[in-house]
Amino acid sequence: MLEAINLEVSYGGIAAVKGISFAVEEGEMVALIGANGAGKTSTLKALARLLPARGTIRFLGEELAALPSHGLIGRGMALVPEGRGVFARLSVAENLAMGAYSRRDHAAISADLERVHELLPRLLERRTQLAGTLSGGEQQMLALGRALMGRPRLLLLDEPSMGLAPLMVHKVFETIGAVAATGVTILLVEQNAKLALESASRGYVMEGGRITLADSAGNLLADRRVREAYLGE
Amino acid sequence: MKAKVKAWQGVALIAAVLAVLPFAVGLGMGNAWVRVLDFALLYIMLALGLNIVVGFAGLLDLGYIAFYAIGAYLYALLSSPHFGLHWPAWAVLPLGAAVAGLFGVLLGAPTLRLRGDYLAIVTLGFGEIIRIFLNNLNSPVNITNGPQGIARIDPISVFGVPLSRPLDVLGVSLPGVYLYYYLFALVALGIIFVTMRLEDSRIGRAWVAIREDEIAAKACGINTRNVKLLAFAMGASFGGVAGGLFAGFQEFVSPESFSLMESVMVLCMVVLGGMGHVPGVVLGGLLLAVLPEALRQGAGPVQLALFGRVLLDPESLRILLFGLALILVMQYRPAGLWPSATRRREFSENPPEPGR
Numbered sequence: 031m032l033e034a035i036n037l038e039v040s041y042g043g044i045a046a047v048k049g050i051s052f053a054v055e056e057g058e059m060v061a062l063i064g065a066n067g068a069g070k071t072s073t074l075k076a077l078a079r080l081l082p083a084r085g086t087i088r089f090l091g092e093e094l095a096a097l098p099s100h101g102l103i104g105r106g107m108a109l110v111p112e113g114r115g116v117f118a119r120l121s122v123a124e125n126l127a128m129g130a131y132s133r134r135d136h137a138a139i140s141a142d143l144e145r146v147h148e149l150l151p152r153l154l155e156r157r158t159q160l161a162g163t164l165s166g167g168e169q170q171m172l173a174l175g176r177a178l179m180g181r182p183r184l185l186l187l188d189e190p191s192m193g194l195a196p197l198m199v200h201k202v203f204e205t206i207g208a209v210a211a212t213g214v215t216i217l218l219v220e221q222n223a224k225l226a227l228e229s230a231s232r233g234y235v236m237e238g239g240r241i242t243l244a245d246s247a248g249n250l251l252a253d254r255r256v257r258e259a260y261l262g263e
Numbered sequence: 264m265k266a267k268v269k270a271w272q273g274v275a276l277i278a279a280v281l282a283v284l285p286f287a288v289g290l291g292m293g294n295a296w297v298r299v300l301d302f303a304l305l306y307i308m309l310a311l312g313l314n315i316v317v318g319f320a321g322l323l324d325l326g327y328i329a330f331y332a333i334g335a336y337l338y339a340l341l342s343s344p345h346f347g348l349h350w351p352a353w354a355v356l357p358l359g360a361a362v363a364g365l366f367g368v369l370l371g372a373p374t375l376r377l378r379g380d381y382l383a384i385v386t387l388g389f390g391e392i393i394r395i396f397l398n399n400l401n402s403p404v405n406i407t408n409g410p411q412g413i414a415r416i417d418p419i420s421v422f423g424v425p426l427s428r429p430l431d432v433l434g435v436s437l438p439g440v441y442l443y444y445y446l447f448a449l450v451a452l453g454i455i456f457v458t459m460r461l462e463d464s465r466i467g468r469a470w471v472a473i474r475e476d477e478i479a480a481k482a483c484g485i486n487t488r489n490v491k492l493l494a495f496a497m498g499a500s501f502g503g504v505a506g507g508l509f510a511g512f513q514e515f516v517s518p519e520s521f522s523l524m525e526s527v528m529v530l531c532m533v534v535l536g537g538m539g540h541v542p543g544v545v546l547g548g549l550l551l552a553v554l555p556e557a558l559r560q561g562a563g564p565v566q567l568a569l570f571g572r573v574l575l576d577p578e579s580l581r582i583l584l585f586g587l588a589l590i591l592v593m594q595y596r597p598a599g600l601w602p603s604a605t606r607r608r609e610f611s612e613n614p615p616e617p618g619r
Contacts, residue, residue, distance in 0.1 A: 078481075078482065080478060080481065098486070099481045099482070100481050100483075100484050100485055100486045100487065101484070102482075102484075103482065103483065103484040104484055108482065109482040110482075111476075111478050111479055111482060115476040115478055115479035115482070116475075116476070116479070117471070117472055117475035117476055117479065118475055118476075119471075119475055119605060119606075119609060120471065120472075120475065120605075121605075124468075127468075128468065128472050128480075128483045129483055131465070131468070131469070131472075131483045131484050131485055132483070132484030160605065160608065160609060162609070173479075176479075176483070177482070180483065180484065
């Protein structure tokens, strides 16, 4: 479904992503793990066309190089940005409506809104509240719900656990699992390697801008190097 | 929906007050005050235009008066003896809007990646560049007549009737300031209407989204480049129309009418009235246009009555009191005098948590 070949990202001469290749198949949840500064977020931003990158990105058989970032949601790729990026001074309902900005199929939008409310009942309870006054976990849920309102086939999640209390992190990951169960393909970037690998089916480990390991999530969890470097053993 | 109905009721009330206002003011306080009202309407148009850029799209523009200048000079050049051109107002005013809008895009395009303070600095520079150009474009080829400005500009005519001369309506002679007042009020109402429709449109929502979070806006499928340029162009075109009206009304333009202070003043109207809220912005424009005049005219007589003589020069006292009023409003009503329901909530509730 998504394929990256020799992806390179650099910031003013400093290479953050040094030619990585990976693929995500339809229906999978793939985790991209690694330490701070390994190049995970840069990779995701390059996929979402928010950063200029070299190399080839193919999504559903189409080259993304010529597409602007705002054209991706219409193609079926949605990003939940790092730090959630909810529209703080809009209500929860307005945030969700913005998620469907690129769509005009009103009947299907209301159906999707109902589905999002079923999946994330807190959003229905809080629909008139300003997004900026939600707790961090609720904001993450809202960002997820907003992305789903674009009816994506592939969801890019950037550090959904960032800055959340442990209990909330588990809730967020439960929800991500529920989204995956509805058939949405997910590429998850996470520092919390254990949680990410427990939810995903496959994983890539990034280090210094390169992919150093690629395997099934189970094998990575059992891998000595992963356990030492990322699971604190 | 309820908020919208309330907003429209507010506009209707304003319209009714607008219709009788010049008579109440003119008969009670003299025609000089109707002239002040005319200027207030021009400032309201400017404030509404700037509100699109600053209030809706969240792009801080400190050079907004440049678009007013462009509209004014375009009118001055195309209908005055300066070039011997006497184009009619109905042609020049829309052209002014279009040219100002084009300049808005010219300013917007290179500043797309900038926000906040950085954008403010560039726009401030843009405003000054336009003013300095107008000041110096009198040699080698005399285009703008430099600091002397352009005089004897044609007054605005509606259906062949020049608004500068008194008009007899049903036996009542209406002076020019009244006629301009009604023209300006109509244009201002038109701008209010367009602004409120925009606010409630897909474009309006896209503006708010980029104001809140640009990356998330892109992820939602918003073409942030086009939407930003549209905000600059729309805001600038309102400024251009107001500038053309100003030139026809004054029959004289010079670069000093378009200083940085004017940009700051219009920004004050937007912020003080209630950023992003149309009725608030209208109120801000009206108050800040009328208040300095009231202070200027009131400060002398009040001192005479209190102390028997004028202790402080009314002109300097005016700026002092004006600054004090601004500080007090921002202290006690930080969201503005008449903020939108959302802004009021935001300032009264606990500040948004960055999240846990």
